[in-house]
Amino acid sequence: MGFTETLWTALDAIRNHRMRSILTMLGIVIGISSVVVTVGLGQGAQDDVRKEIASLGSNLLIVSPGSSTSSTGTRGGFGSSTTLTLSDADSIADSSVVPDVKRVAPVASTSVSLVNGSTNWTSQLVGTTSAWQQVRNRTLSAGRFFTAAEVASGANVTVLGSDTVSELFSGQSPVGQTVTVDGQQLTVIGVLKSSGTSSTSSLTGSSSSSSSTGSSDDDQAVVPITTEQRISGTTSTALSTVYVEAKSSATLSAAYQEIDSLLLNLHSITSSSDADFQIATQDSLLSAANSTNKTLTVLLAGVAAISLLVGGIGVMNIMLVSVTERIKEIGLRKALGATPSAIRRQFLLEASILGLLGGMIGAALGVGIAMALPSLISQSVTVSPVALGAAVGVALGLGVGFGVYPASRAAALTPIQALRSE
Amino acid sequence: MTTTLAAPDRSALGRPTIELHDVRKTYVMGTQEVHALAGVDARIDEGEYVAVIGPSGSGKSTLMNVLGCLDIPTGGQYLLDGEDVSHMNEAQLADVRNRKIGFVFQQFHLLATMSAQRNVELPLVYAGVPAHERHERSLRALERVGLVERADHRPNELSGGQQQRVAVARALVTEPAMILADEPTGNLDSSSTEDVLGLFRELHAAGRTIVLITHEHEVAEEADRILVMKDGELT
Numbered sequence: 001m002g003f004t005e006t007l008w009t010a011l012d013a014i015r016n017h018r019m020r021s022i023l024t025m026l027g028i029v030i031g032i033s034s035v036v037v038t039v040g041l042g043q044g045a046q047d048d049v050r051k052e053i054a055s056l057g058s059n060l061l062i063v064s065p066g067s068s069t070s071s072t073g074t075r076g077g078f079g080s081s082t083t084l085t086l087s088d089a090d091s092i093a094d095s096s097v098v099p100d101v102k103r104v105a106p107v108a109s110t111s112v113s114l115v116n117g118s119t120n121w122t123s124q125l126v127g128t129t130s131a132w133q134q135v136r137n138r139t140l141s142a143g144r145f146f147t148a149a150e151v152a153s154g155a156n157v158t159v160l161g162s163d164t165v166s167e168l169f170s171g172q173s174p175v176g177q178t179v180t181v182d183g184q185q186l187t188v189i190g191v192l193k194s195s196g197t198s199s200t201s202s203l204t205g206s207s208s209s210s211s212s213t214g215s216s217d218d219d220q221a222v223v224p225i226t227t228e229q230r231i232s233g234t235t236s237t238a239l240s241t242v243y244v245e246a247k248s249s250a251t252l253s254a255a256y257q258e259i260d261s262l263l264l265n266l267h268s269i270t271s272s273s274d275a276d277f278q279i280a281t282q283d284s285l286l287s288a289a290n291s292t293n294k295t296l297t298v299l300l301a302g303v304a305a306i307s308l309l310v311g312g313i314g315v316m317n318i319m320l321v322s323v324t325e326r327i328k329e330i331g332l333r334k335a336l337g338a339t340p341s342a343i344r345r346q347f348l349l350e351a352s353i354l355g356l357l358g359g360m361i362g363a364a365l366g367v368g369i370a371m372a373l374p375s376l377i378s379q380s381v382t383v384s385p386v387a388l389g390a391a392v393g394v395a396l397g398l399g400v401g402f403g404v405y406p407a408s409r410a411a412a413l414t415p416i417q418a419l420r421s422e
Numbered sequence: 423m424t425t426t427l428a429a430p431d432r433s434a435l436g437r438p439t440i441e442l443h444d445v446r447k448t449y450v451m452g453t454q455e456v457h458a459l460a461g462v463d464a465r466i467d468e469g470e471y472v473a474v475i476g477p478s479g480s481g482k483s484t485l486m487n488v489l490g491c492l493d494i495p496t497g498g499q500y501l502l503d504g505e506d507v508s509h510m511n512e513a514q515l516a517d518v519r520n521r522k523i524g525f526v527f528q529q530f531h532l533l534a535t536m537s538a539q540r541n542v543e544l545p546l547v548y549a550g551v552p553a554h555e556r557h558e559r560s561l562r563a564l565e566r567v568g569l570v571e572r573a574d575h576r577p578n579e580l581s582g583g584q585q586q587r588v589a590v591a592r593a594l595v596t597e598p599a600m601i602l603a604d605e606p607t608g609n610l611d612s613s614s615t616e617d618v619l620g621l622f623r624e625l626h627a628a629g630r631t632i633v634l635i636t637h638e639h640e641v642a643e644e645a646d647r648i649l650v651m652k653d654g655e656l657t
Binding site: 043328329331332333414415416421 | 485490492493512514516517519520521525527531533535544545547548549550592613
């Protein structure tokens, strides 16, 4: 009996027992769709993080004050940690000392209340230099960024994040208007285009380096660093972060080394394990974030895998019932010349088709859920073709694996006992 | 009647289709040995129409199983169409059943989900006959039993007699060395019985070898020769 014949026989059997076939597949469908959604959620979360980190800028190194002060640094107001200073940033910017660095943007930030007329909004005041826009790879949707001259003079200008604008200026164009911070009037000269990522706060938890920004990329008031120091009333030149852009991705690690040895030198620290600063790359941020995500994904995928296993046992169960129910058919087929292996193939193929069909329906359902989910829980779900293929492959494998025993049972029946059974 | 389904030309008439030499079948039940077949010798020649008759418990069913290659004897030798089938394994037996034997069962044993024609095709499927040839041959077999216009009907759309004729067509389609009918009229009313027995007469006239197993004397009378099974022995 050729493969096509066996295939048609198996398909006939599935068609002729439609309800039973559907119930058999149900376990596989649920298992596969939950695996697809779970893995999709995990990948979606990773993609979100990757996008977020990529949106920080390109070839970026993030220098932040040491962990010894970060606990007070986060709570006690940004800039209160004193291990990283403006003069450190200036040294990093010195191309004779650190040749692989392209641009440097020191950041000192503080939480403030922004006022426009009667509207009040608490946001981050981010003091930095004019290089910030390039280093952070941000574009403006309106107006302009502040200049080096404005930084030098401590001009009362600000560039607002898009969320900040919609909170303070409900729909109106803010450029040219003023916001009041601690009694100081700042002229809005530009608006940042939305970074497209929800928030850097998810990174904040896993890395102290970006806790220094401590705010949404789209909710902030960027001002010259001199202005920020005046408003926060600090005389300290402490920074919360220094963003450094390396010349290229090839020189990123060279830049890392140069900054590391420069800062150790400046801070008179001999052992790098005593360093009072941290340098993070986008890669290190990514792996830190991914490791958190991975734990959750593995957990969820484990639950989904168990439901798949249950689905597989369901296939075996129904196939065993099917063998018993069709005992006469098996006997007749054997009497007419079906060899044990032909019977085994037939039942194995039937189980495989149920697995494959269940897998494909489950994959389709999973994709459907993955497409519907982001609008419900504001979490992106990424379903890769590879994951889908693997899921369907696993379903097929389950069908084959759990079909072996019932198929062998069917093949081992003697034609007499099968024909004579009532 | 078509001539295409006539028995394959075997010039030497009187050639044995079945030869049984001291065939034994012993079952062990607990500590007791049951000799279902206690040394059976028989010879059935090509073209013969033979009935095997006997009360239940006589070993009739066991003989039917051995003759049909559904079971192998525990002792002795069985030559079917010249082939020694006494020591074959399951797969070899399946092949012999497929090529040499056309079964007709009391319960018809048609697959309910398939049309009459697909049922008739089934032995050809396992013989590896290509689809178009299967189609042709199954139609011819159905024509032979007078049911070609019912080819697309499912078994439950046919009467008992018609179902048994479909089963006969299925037994014929491989042009086997012998047709082995196990109580073929046991589930039929008298007119259907006559119908099926008439068909056997025709097949016999066309040169087919038929072995009919029954417990009804009237049915057995149809055959050229009657073998009586009693206590595991043939008389």
